[in-house]
Amino acid sequence: DVKVTQSSRYLVKRTGEKVFLECVQDMDHENMFWYRQDPGLGLRLIYFSYDVKMKEKGDIPEGYSVSREKKERFSLILESASTNQTSMYLCASIGGYLYEQYFGPGTRLTVT
Amino acid sequence: AQKVTQAQTEISVVEKEDVTLDCVYETRDTTYYLFWYKQPPSGELVFLIRRNFFDEQNEISGRYSWNFQKSTSSFNFTITASQVVDSAVYFCALSEAWSGNTPLVFGKGTRLSVIA
Numbered sequence: 001d002v003k004v005t006q007s008s009r010y011l012v013k014r015t016g017e018k019v020f021l022e023c024v025q026d027m028d029h030e031n032m033f034w035y036r037q038d039p040g041l042g043l044r045l046i047y048f049s050y051d052v053k054m055k056e057k058g059d060i061p062e063g064y065s066v067s068r069e070k071k072e073r074f075s076l077i078l079e080s081a082s083t084n085q086t087s088m089y090l091c092a093s094i095g096g097y098l099y100e101q102y103f104g105p106g107t108r109l110t111v112t
Numbered sequence: 113a114q115k116v117t118q119a120q121t122e123i124s125v126v127e128k129e130d131v132t133l134d135c136v137y138e139t140r141d142t143t144y145y146l147f148w149y150k151q152p153p154s155g156e157l158v159f160l161i162r163r164n165f166f167d168e169q170n171e172i173s174g175r176y177s178w179n180f181q182k183s184t185s186s187f188n189f190t191i192t193a194s195q196v197v198d199s200a201v202y203f204c205a206l207s208e209a210w211s212g213n214t215p216l217v218f219g220k221g222t223r224l225s226v227i228a
Contacts, residue, residue, distance in 0.1 A: 033215055040121075042203065042220035058215065090157065099145070101216055103157035 003027070004104040006091055012110045019078040021107050023091030031094040032074035033101070034058075034066065036087045043090065049074055081111045114139045116206050118219035125194055126227050133189040133222045135204030141165075143209040146180065146187045147216060151201040163187060165209060194226045 045058030
């Protein structure tokens, strides 16, 4: 089975803290994605990566950065967390002949 | 630009009723994929189906069926004889298909509640 794992299911951070959200996939997929999910807004793309050390901005990159040093790992970084970044964060990777996006379980981040 | 519209924010049905979730898409791409995902209360997104832009044949999988009509830019999802376990948020999504590895554009989701 494809496995996309995320480092935490729940996270509580204070305003101004630097936050790292880690995502790891074990299927050797080249493409990985970070989405943010908010009620009534659906899933919105923050950043994605086609390969190691490559990154592309999505629809809402402001306030976020990413790191892809190894193929299996894609990290989302909140340089200085703010309350409006309280959300569910979902990581995904694409692969297989059906090009399905496999999603991780999500990290629910609360910034107080 | 790509856009997916799921006009139904919430639907509530009684168990065993049939229910259809609507999805309308917009894209300038000549090749694209359409998807449906299920998000149960546990939160993890579960892949249900992918449809190629050229394949308008209806798909049936058990109690689930999908109707893709390019003429109306719609990709609707029907659950027959709904069950309580079908309660979830359902997302329709779209991606361009030239590479197969591009991000999905999601609709805002439809929350389905099936009441026993």
